[in-house]
Structure formats: structure tokens, C-alpha cells
Amino acid sequence: MNFFSLAIKNLLRRKIRTTLTILSVAIAISILFSLVAFNRGYEKEMKKELQYLGYHILIVPKGCPYEAASLVLHGGKFPRYLKDEYVEEIKKVEGVKETARLFMNSETDSLLKETKIYFGIDQDYLRFKTRWEFKEGGFFTDDHSVVIGLYVSETKKLKLGDKTRAFGEDFTVSGILEQTGDQDDGFYFLPIKTLTRVSGKEGLLVAVPIRVEDLSKIEEIAEKLRAAETDMNVVSMKEVTGAIMGLVSSTRVLIYAVVLIAILISAVGVLNTILMSVFERTREIGMMKAVGSSRMDIFRLIWYETFIVCLTGGLVGSFLAVAGSSGIEKFIKKLMPYAPGGQLISADLLVIIVSVLFAVIMGILAGIYPAYRASNLMPIEAIRTE
Amino acid sequence: MTKELFNLEGITRIYKRGNEQIKGVDGLTLKIDKGEYISILGPSGAGKTTFLNMLGCIDSPTSGKLIFYPDNGEIIELTRMKENKLDEFRRENIGFVFADFFLLHSLTATENVELPLIFSSGKKVEDGYSKKVLEMVGLGHRLTHKPLHLSGGEMQRVAVARSMVNQPKVLLADEPTANLDTGNSEVIFNLFGELNAMGMTVVVATHAEELAKRARRIIFLQDGKIVEDKGGK
Numbered sequence: 001m002n003f004f005s006l007a008i009k010n011l012l013r014r015k016i017r018t019t020l021t022i023l024s025v026a027i028a029i030s031i032l033f034s035l036v037a038f039n040r041g042y043e044k045e046m047k048k049e050l051q052y053l054g055y056h057i058l059i060v061p062k063g064c065p066y067e068a069a070s071l072v073l074h075g076g077k078f079p080r081y082l083k084d085e086y087v088e089e090i091k092k093v094e095g096v097k098e099t100a101r102l103f104m105n106s107e108t109d110s111l112l113k114e115t116k117i118y119f120g121i122d123q124d125y126l127r128f129k130t131r132w133e134f135k136e137g138g139f140f141t142d143d144h145s146v147v148i149g150l151y152v153s154e155t156k157k158l159k160l161g162d163k164t165r166a167f168g169e170d171f172t173v174s175g176i177l178e179q180t181g182d183q184d185d186g187f188y189f190l191p192i193k194t195l196t197r198v199s200g201k202e203g204l205l206v207a208v209p210i211r212v213e214d215l216s217k218i219e220e221i222a223e224k225l226r227a228a229e230t231d232m233n234v235v236s237m238k239e240v241t242g243a244i245m246g247l248v249s250s251t252r253v254l255i256y257a258v259v260l261i262a263i264l265i266s267a268v269g270v271l272n273t274i275l276m277s278v279f280e281r282t283r284e285i286g287m288m289k290a291v292g293s294s295r296m297d298i299f300r301l302i303w304y305e306t307f308i309v310c311l312t313g314g315l316v317g318s319f320l321a322v323a324g325s326s327g328i329e330k331f332i333k334k335l336m337p338y339a340p341g342g343q344l345i346s347a348d349l350l351v352i353i354v355s356v357l358f359a360v361i362m363g364i365l366a367g368i369y370p371a372y373r374a375s376n377l378m379p380i381e382a383i384r385t386e
Numbered sequence: 387m388t389k390e391l392f393n394l395e396g397i398t399r400i401y402k403r404g405n406e407q408i409k410g411v412d413g414l415t416l417k418i419d420k421g422e423y424i425s426i427l428g429p430s431g432a433g434k435t436t437f438l439n440m441l442g443c444i445d446s447p448t449s450g451k452l453i454f455y456p457d458n459g460e461i462i463e464l465t466r467m468k469e470n471k472l473d474e475f476r477r478e479n480i481g482f483v484f485a486d487f488f489l490l491h492s493l494t495a496t497e498n499v500e501l502p503l504i505f506s507s508g509k510k511v512e513d514g515y516s517k518k519v520l521e522m523v524g525l526g527h528r529l530t531h532k533p534l535h536l537s538g539g540e541m542q543r544v545a546v547a548r549s550m551v552n553q554p555k556v557l558l559a560d561e562p563t564a565n566l567d568t569g570n571s572e573v574i575f576n577l578f579g580e581l582n583a584m585g586m587t588v589v590v591a592t593h594a595e596e597l598a599k600r601a602r603r604i605i606f607l608q609d610g611k612i613v614e615d616k617g618g619k
Contacts, residue, residue, distance in 0.1 A: 001493075001500045013492045287488035290444050292477025292552060293505040294470060379444035383484070 003297075007304035014277065018309065021273045025313020025359055026320060028259075028266035033321035033355040034328050034345060035255045041346030043248055047241070048182075054128040055209035056218050058240065059090065059225065060233045078104065081204035082232060089228060095212050095221045100124035102207040103192050105199045107166060118166060118188045120195030128209055132184075136160045137175035143194045145174035151185035166190070167198035263358065266313075267366045274306050274370040285374050286382025299375035306367025307360070314359025318352050390455045391556065391587055392418040392441060397450035399436050399610075410436030412610035413450070418589070420555070423582040425598035426591040428607035434591035437607065438558045441589060442480045443472045454479070456555075477505065481549030485561035487541045489533040489548075495520055495540075496529045499547045519547045523577055539570025546577055550586075557581060559590040563597065575600055 011018045061080035090099055103120030126132065126139065135150065137160045146166070148158055153176045156164070163170045171190065179185055196202050212221050218236050225234045278285070285298055293301075321328070325345040333344065394417070399410040411433040418424065418441075426434045439445035440452060443464055452464045454475070467475065489498045499516040517529055523543040533541050542562060549557055559578065563571035575590075575597045582588045592598050603617035 001497050002504055006493075006501075006504060009490075009492045009497075283486075284488065284490065286444075287482075287484070288501070288505075289473070290442065290476065290480075290482045290484075291502040291505075291548065292473060292480075293502075294473040294477075297505045380439055383444070 003300060003304055004308075007301055007308055010277075010281075010301075011305055011308060017273060017277075021270055021309050022313045022316060024266045024269045025310050025362070026317035028262040028362075029314045029317025029355050029359050030321040030324075031262045032259045032358055033318050033347070033351060034325070035259055036354060037321070037325065037345045037347045037351045038329070038332060039248075039252055039255055040348075040351065041344040043245070044346055045344060046244055046248065054130060054211070056212050056215065056237055057210040057222050057225065058235050058237070059086070059208040059210065060206065060235065062231050062233050078206050080231075081201060081206060082208060084203045084205055086232060087205070087208055090208060090210065090225065093221060093224050093228065095214060095217050095224075096210055097213045098124065098127050098211040100128055100209050101192050101205050102209065103195050103199070103201070103204070104206045105167075105195060105201075116166065116188055117186065118190050118195055120192035121189050122192050125209075128211065129184075131180060133178040135176045135178045137173065139175060140191050141172075141174045143191050144169065144171050145191065146171040147175040147177065147189040148173055149177050149185040149187050150179045152188060164188070169194075169198060263362060267362045270306060270309055270362070270366040271369060274302060274309070274367060275373065277305070278302060278370045278374045281374075282377060282382045285377050286379045289377070289379035290383065295375040298377075299371040302371035302374045303364075303367040306370065307363040310359045310363025310366065311356070314356040317359065318355045321355070322347050322352075389419045390417055391420045391422070393451075393453040393455070394418075394440070395451040395453070397440055397447045397452060399440065399445065400448045409433075409610045411440065411447075411607075414440075414610075414612060416605070416612065416615065418587065420587055421582070421585055422587050422589075422603055423578070423601045424589045424603045424605060425601035426589065426605050426607060427593075427595060427598050428613075430593075432607040433610035434607055435560050436610070438560050438589065438591050441556070442482055442558045443467075443476055444482075477502065477552060479555045481552065481554035481557045483542070483545050483549050483557065483559035483562045485564035487533070487538075487545045487565075489541055489544055491533050494530045494532055495525060495536065495544045495547075498533070498544055499551050501548060502552045516547070516551055519551050520544070522550075523547045524573070537570070538566050539573055542566060542570065542574055543577065546574065550581065554586070556587045556589065559588070559592075561591060561593065563592065563594055571597060 059082065061078070061082050063080050084101065087099055087101060090096060101120075101122050101124065105118050105120070106115050107118065108115045123139065135153075137147075139145075139147065146164060148156075148164075152158060153173075158164060158173050158176075160173055160176060162173045164173065165171070166188065171188075177184060192205075193202075196204060210221075210225075212218055218238065222234050222236045225232065288298060325347055329343070329345045394414050397414040398412055401408045401410055414437065426437060428434050436445065440447055443452075447465060450465065454462045454464050456462065456479075462475075464472070464475065490501070493501070496516050499520055503516070517526070520526060520529055523546055525540060525543055525547065528536060528540060528544075531540075533544070536544065542565075546557075546559075546562075557578070562574055562578075566574065571594060578588050578590060579600055588601075590598070590601065598604055601617075603615070605612055605616075606614040
């Protein structure tokens with residue numbers, strides 16, 4: 001027998017209490033684990049998605065482009081549009097290499113409570129989507145063709161040549177995309193002219209993506225575009241990335257505040273449990289002192305018990321978070337106005353180490369006071385306690 | 387080498403209970419030699435437990451001097467020792483047996499006996515030593531039993547084995563048979579006799595006058611004072 005096994009045996013004497021305390025630590029640590037893993041995964045996927053967009057400048061109508069996109073994803077309509085003729089103006093700006101026309105609309109089935117997102121595109125858009133590959137079929141064959149993402153194909157059981165209805169008209173699936181790992185997997189792509197017509201917005205666009213000749217001149221070209229037309233919102237990808245990452249970092253502060261509160265609650269719970277057990281074992285501690293244990297021995301014993309509870313809680317919590325990560329991810333994705341595709345909970349070794357380390361630090365801190373109290377008990381007082 | 391083990395000079399212990407002051411022991415002065423077997427008798431509240439607690443250094447006197455003479459010829463004034471040194475002193479020299487046994491119910495008999503050995507700088511003993519000690523107290527067949535599966539007498543024998551495992555010089559037993567029947571009390575006192583015969587100094591506080599007579603020296607306490615010291619020098 002050694003100190004460690006004695007500490008374990010002491011904890012096993014009160015199985016239910018120990019289990020519940022471990023569970024409280026596990027819950028706090030699984031929250032920490034999930035949020036840290038999510039934060040990392042979200043940032044990674046967001047950056048990846050922004051890179052895959054394939055354009056350097058995006059022209060959107062005046063107003064907040066992020067809010068507008070979120071609105072459409074939830075079945076709303078764009079509040080403002082760009083005029084189609086702007087595209088020709090944009091093309092004339094020196095340094096602009098490629099442009100495309102984009103329109104976006106959605107249709108909500110109130111019965112099934114689902115929203116279908118439609119993207120109006122033209123042939124030019126394919127030059128921006130260099131990663132696109134067709135699993136089956138190809139681009140539009142006529143103005144009533146639809147190209148669908150893999151997720152749409154799988155969930156709606158749509159095959160090549162099948163018909164799907166949108167805005168009261170039938171569209172034939174002309175192509176199914178290979179998995180892209182981003183939002184495109186869940187979109188319906190329609191010919192832009194058809195989508196604007198059925199949406200009653202002919203001659204209007206929601207965005208014009210731009211690629212430039214020289215990457216070092218992105219800001220310069222963006223400035224020229226800003227000067228050219230006043231009701232266009234010219235956003236360079238650097239700005240988009242910066243804005244989204246800014247949002248991510250402000251969310252991060254909130255995330256860490258939640259984690260901190262969860263951990264504090266759990267730490268107080270651990271402290272309370274161990275302190276209670278110290279009070280209950282006062283006579284026993286007195287006996288240990290009488291048979292020769294030093295203050296340090298008692299401190300070590302109680303501290304080990306706290307440490308074991310927190311370490312076990314940390315490991316269990318990490319395991320629970322890994323096991324439940326796909327469920328947690330689905331839940332978080334549902335709550336978010338916009339979530340990138342791909343794996344949002346990135347549970348790598350570093351996250352596991354950080355979570356377990358947090359639990360250990362929590363154990364070290366929560367154990368100090370009960371251990372100090374126990375070690376300072378005078379043997380005679382402890383033995384006399386009823 | 388001196389024969390003396392302890393020298394108590396005017397040991398007084400005053401407890402405060404509210405405004406009231408209670409003398410646990412009052413000016414105890416006596417010498418205890420190495421290898422003595424002493425019984426402490428007296429009514430409840432006479433100061434028997436306080437006396438043992440002073441000897442075992444789990445309580446410190448309000449006034450007076452307690453001197454210990456180890457085998458190396460040193461003279462140690464325990465009443466001036468710091469707490470960490472007293473821990474060490476107890477670990478090295480004192481074995482305690484309590485009326486309530488104080489066994490840990492989650493541990494087996496062997497593990498309970500091993501307990502003093504796991505503490506820092508506990509004595510290094512050969513493997514299986516605790517088992518040997520348990521066999522010595524007649525519990526070789528109960529090694530893996532937990533206290534709840536032992537009788538009162540067996541539990542007290544485990545407690546005696548635990549007090550012996552550090553090979554102390556002195557065994558202090560406070561009412562060791564208070565919770566035992568006559569047969570088991572007999573067994574425990576026989577054990578004390580055997581340990582004393584092996585050279586251990588044994589001091590037992592008890593109410594059991596018949597069993598107390600087995601000791602060569604009997605000290606009667608009343609109101610914290612020695613009223614009789616039979617067999618003492």
C-alpha cells in the first residue's frame with residue numbers, strides 16, 4: 001500500500017459522492033473541451049472556406065453583407081440588390097481579371113420547416129470554383145437545369161435527370177457536385193437568369209465576385225471600384241477574413257467566460273466535497289497523526305484525493321466530449337446563423353492535453369484548502385471530536 | 387545506558403471550557419523506566435487519558451517538563467520540541483492503542499497495520515512484516531478481512547498490531563478493553579504481557595482492575611493527581 005492507493009481507497013469509501021464529484025468535473029471539462037475544440041475547428045474551417053471562395057474582391061449591395069447572407073440562409077430575402085449592368089462597369093476597371101454574377105434566394109417549406117437555398121450562377125462562376133468536380137452530369141443544359149450539392153442529392157434522394165420543384169417551376173438535375181466540404185454541398189444552383197426571373201428580380205444581383213490580375217494590387221483595385229459606384233459595397237477578402245475573425249475572437253471571449261464559470265462551479269463543488277470528507281474523517285486524521293503521520297503526510301493524502309477526482313473527471317470529460325462531438329457539433333450548427341462546412345469540433349491531442357491539464361490545475365487549487373485544514377488538525381482535538 | 391525512559395516534572399494540563407478551567411492532570415511528577423509495564427487506574431475524569439496523551443505527545447502540557455531518554459544517550463526535552471519533530475518522535479517511539487480501535491473500514495487488516503509505514507520516513511521494514519505482526523497477534527487467518535468482518539477483539543488486535551509495526555519503544559493503550567468482552571479483554575492483556583516480555587515499555591490506562599494487576603506497577607490517579615504509585619520507585 002502507498003499514499004496513492006490509500007487515497008483511491010478513501011475515495012471509494014464514498015462511491016456515490018465521489019462519482020458525482022467526478023461527474024461534475026467531467027461536465028465542466030467536457031464543456032471546456034467542446035468549446036475549445038469548437039473554437040479551433042471553427043476558425044480553421046472558416047479560414048479554409050474563405051480561401052476556397054476563390055475570389056479576391058466581392059461586391060455586394062450597400063449594407064451589411066454578413067447580415068444579408070444570414071437572412072437568406074434562414075429563408076429571408078436580400079434587402080438590397082446590385083444592378084446587373086454594374087458588371088460591365090466593373091470589368092472595365094484596370095486590373096480586374098474575372099467577374100461573375102451571383103444571385104441568391106431561398107424558399108421555405110413551412111410544413112416541413114426546411115429552407116432550400118438557391119444560388120443563381122452563370123458559366124463565369126465556374127472559373128471561381130476551380131475545386132468543383134461533378135460526381136455525375138455537368139453544368140446547366142438549359143434554363144430549367146439545376147446543379148445540386150452532394151448533401152442535397154443524398155438527403156433529398158435526387159439523382160441525375162430527376163425533377164425538383166422551385167418557385168412553382170420544375171427543374172431537372174443536370175449535375176451533382178462531388179463533396180466540397182463547404183456550404184456548396186447544401187445548395188441548389190440555378191441559371192442566374194431563371195432564378196432572378198422566378199424571384200421577380202430580373203436584372204438584379206446579390207454579389208459580384210472578382211479576381212484580380214495582380215494579388216498585390218487588391219487594395220488598389222478595391223479603392224478604384226469604390227470610387228466608381230456609390231451603392232456598391234466593395235469588400236476585399238482581407239477585410240472579410242478580418243471581420244469574420246474579429247467576430248470569432250469576440251465569441252472566443254464569451255466562450256472562455258462560460259468555460260471559466262463552469263470550471264469555477266465545479267472547483268467549488270470539489271472543494272466542498274473534499275472539505276466535507278475531511279470534517280467527517282477528523283478522528284481518523286487524529287489517529288493517523290497519533291501513529292506518526294506528519295502534517296505534510298496528511299496534506300499529501302487529502303491533496304492526492306482531490307487530484308485523483310479532478311484527473312479522473314478531466315479524462316472522463318474529455319472522453320465524453322470526444323464521444324459526443326458529432327452530436328454537439330450538430331447542436332451548435334443549428335444554433336449558429338452561419339457555420340462553415342467541414343468538421344467544426346477539432347478534437348486534436350492539444351485540446352485533450354489542455355482540458356486534462358485544466359482539470360489537474362483545478363484539482364491542485366481546489367485541494368489546497370481542505371488539505372491545509374486537515375494537516376493543521378491537532379491530533380488530540382481530532383481524536384476527541386465526536 | 388540509563389534505565390530511564392521518561393521523566394515527568396510537574397506536568398499540568400489545563401483545559402478551558404468557557405470561563406471554566408479544568409485540570410486534566412495536575413503537577414504529575416514521576417519517572418518511567420525502560421521495559422516497565424504500568425497500569426493507570428482511576429475513576430472517569432481522573433486524568434488517565436490526559437496522562438497518556440502527554441506521554442505520547444499528542445497533547446502538550448500547560449506547564450511542566452517531559453524528558454525522554456533514547457538509547458543513544460541523548461536527553462530530549464519533548465515539551466520544547468516543534469510539532470514536526472514531535473510527529474517524528476511519535477513515529478519512531480510511540481505505539482498507540484485506542485478504545486475505539488480507529489481502524490479504516492476500507493482497508494484490510496494487513497493494510498490497516500501497514501498504515502504507519504506509508505507515512506514519510508516511516509520505518510523501512512522487510513516485505514510481509516505487517517503479516518508477521520498480525521500472525522503474532524493471532525490473526526494470521528484474518529489478513530485480508532476488513533474491519534466490518536472482524537469481531538471487536540479481533541479489531542483491537544489489529545489495532546495493537548498497527549501500533550507495533552513501527553517497532554516503537556513504548557506502547558500506550560487508552561482503555562483498550564472498554565469495548566470488549568471479558569474473553570477478548572483477556573487476550574489483549576495477554577498480548578501486552580508478551581510485548582512487555584519482549585522488552586517493550588507498556589503503559590495501559592484502564593478501568594479493569596483485575597487485568598490492571600498484571601502490570602508490575604500500578605498508578606492510581608484522582609483529580610489529575612497521583613494518589614498511589616504501587617511498584618514505583
